[in-house]
Amino acid sequence: MNSAKVVFVRPPNLQKSGQWKKQGVIRCPLNIALLASFVRERGDYDCVLVDFETTQISSVTDMAEIVLAACPKYVCITTLTPRFPAVVRMAQEVKRLDPAVTIIVGGPHVTGSPQTALFDGISYGIIGEGEEALLELLDTLEAGRGPSSVENLIYRDGTGTKINGMRPFVKNLDEMPFPAWDLMNLDDYVDPVYFKGRHLAIFSGRGCPYDCTFCASRVTWRRKLRLRSTENVMDEIRHIVNVLGVQNLMFWDDTFAADKKRAMAICNRIIEEDLDISYTVQIRADAFSDELIEALRDSGCAFAAIGVESGNEQILKNIGKRETKEQFRDAVSAMKRANLPVIASYIIGLPGDTHETIKETMEFALELDADQSKFMILAPYPGTRVYDIATRKGLVDPTSFEQMEDLNYYDSVAINLSEVSNEDLIRYQDQAYEQYDAVHAK
Numbered sequence: 001m002n003s004a005k006v007v008f009v010r011p012p013n014l015q016k017s018g019q020w021k022k023q024g025v026i027r028c029p030l031n032i033a034l035l036a037s038f039v040r041e042r043g044d045y046d047c048v049l050v051d052f053e054t055t056q057i058s059s060v061t062d063m064a065e066i067v068l069a070a071c072p073k074y075v076c077i078t079t080l081t082p083r084f085p086a087v088v089r090m091a092q093e094v095k096r097l098d099p100a101v102t103i104i105v106g107g108p109h110v111t112g113s114p115q116t117a118l119f120d121g122i123s124y125g126i127i128g129e130g131e132e133a134l135l136e137l138l139d140t141l142e143a144g145r146g147p148s149s150v151e152n153l154i155y156r157d158g159t160g161t162k163i164n165g166m167r168p169f170v171k172n173l174d175e176m177p178f179p180a181w182d183l184m185n186l187d188d189y190v191d192p193v194y195f196k197g198r199h200l201a202i203f204s205g206r207g208c209p210y211d212c213t214f215c216a217s218r219v220t221w222r223r224k225l226r227l228r229s230t231e232n233v234m235d236e237i238r239h240i241v242n243v244l245g246v247q248n249l250m251f252w253d254d255t256f257a258a259d260k261k262r263a264m265a266i267c268n269r270i271i272e273e274d275l276d277i278s279y280t281v282q283i284r285a286d287a288f289s290d291e292l293i294e295a296l297r298d299s300g301c302a303f304a305a306i307g308v309e310s311g312n313e314q315i316l317k318n319i320g321k322r323e324t325k326e327q328f329r330d331a332v333s334a335m336k337r338a339n340l341p342v343i344a345s346y347i348i349g350l351p352g353d354t355h356e357t358i359k360e361t362m363e364f365a366l367e368l369d370a371d372q373s374k375f376m377i378l379a380p381y382p383g384t385r386v387y388d389i390a391t392r393k394g395l396v397d398p399t400s401f402e403q404m405e406d407l408n409y410y411d412s413v414a415i416n417l418s419e420v421s422n423e424d425l426i427r428y429q430d431q432a433y434e435q436y437d438a439v440h441a442k
């Protein structure tokens, strides 16, 4: 019997602005590469990957035709909140052109907003960690059975949308196959700002035990931290470097040094094996030590990104950051001493932010003077605690495409939880960049 064809799709990034987009940065679609790899290794599926982020296509008919050209039985689309409207339009066009295709969606937006995931055209949604749930759904459908018992599933029965209970997370991440990089053109993934040549990404673990009110990590990973072993991470790095010939990679872990010992072990192994890679990490400022900073630098860390968020201690407490201004000062000066480049990010428009607290944030950015600073406007994503606040205030319309598209933190305010106007938030964001650029350039 022929294996069923499954096409995995990343929608286009139709975002109106954003520095990295202007700079021609394209990140790899790691999540669908992991899903494809899992279902083809553990099941009997013929997988294809279509990444519209690497194209300039914006017509839904063109997208649907490209997807259908692969003759899929199942189309699996990943989605972040601002991309969901494009996903719905694409799904409807695919169904219009070929009603026999089954469309399945998943990703952080679907997990955060499951009640409103099944727009017309979309048959199923998967909540949370996707690998095992997707495989079970495909196997169930292939066997001709009804999917009502598949955990993590969103489906319709005669009475409306049903959301099933959750399965436990995968216990041992070391047993998961590496991403299906063979299904894509690796030359597409470039970042002219930080890397020479192509780059890929890796997850050395999943989840973050912290609970910052604005962060969507808890939505999918429910604050449970699971780490891969150093050996297993090194196997994947060696595969990327030696087999795929890619020297640049990004660790997309929420916080790379959640286990400092293991972070040190990974850095030391990269040094010992002389892998000559350039990589980036996201780390909490309170996880740094001089020893870790040196190990990161010596193993090829091109920059470490830290989330500072606010220059006001009370706001830092309110957002559950559990870090102080002193800790940010210590971390940034230690990184500067060691010549490890640091990117700091800040959020403008946090709940309770006033003109004064936003100015404190801007001043703190000048004081820290990181190698690069990013100023984002708060965007409350489905499933976050700030989204719950916005819902209680009656500011959320979970089916509004316009609101979803505006939920990007670049120059739009979709939902304002601060004490200042939308116009002022955007003005402060511009000012923050101007001030920082002027001082940093000196």
Ligand code: B12
Pocket: 010, 013, 014, 015, 018, 027, 028, 029, 030, 031, 032, 034, 035, 076, 077, 078, 079, 080, 081, 082, 083, 104, 105, 106, 107, 108, 109, 111, 112, 126, 128, 129, 130, 131, 134, 203, 214, 215, 216, 217, 220, 252, 253, 254, 381, 382, 407, 408, 409, 410
């Ligand atoms: C890399 C990254 C990016 C990359 C690539 C993202 C991509 N998927 O294409 C880029 C730079 C493009 C990006 C952009 C944005 N990002 Co981003 N990003 C990440 C990051 C760091 C890693 C994503 C990842 O690969 N995760 C690893 C995989 C394994 O997890 P996953 O994607 O959730 O996938 C699992 C499940 O969700 C599920 N699943 C996912 N897709 C599908 C599809 C199907 C069919 C099924 C069955 C299951 C399924 O199965 C997967 C495996 O278990 C995460 C943070 C994080 N730690 O996850 C933020 C994160 C995903 N981003 C986030 C945000 C907010 C954004 C932006 C919206 C921000 C902005 N500036 O506007 C933009 C989107 C721009 C746009 N217009 O769409 C939020 C998501 C919130 C939300 N509801 O959308 C996250 C969670 C950060 C956070 N902690 O808040 N991002």
Ligand code: SF4
Pocket: 208, 209, 210, 211, 212, 215, 216, 217, 218, 254, 255, 284, 307
């Ligand atoms: S912002 Fe960082 S530390 Fe806070 S919950 Fe999200 S990933 Fe964890």
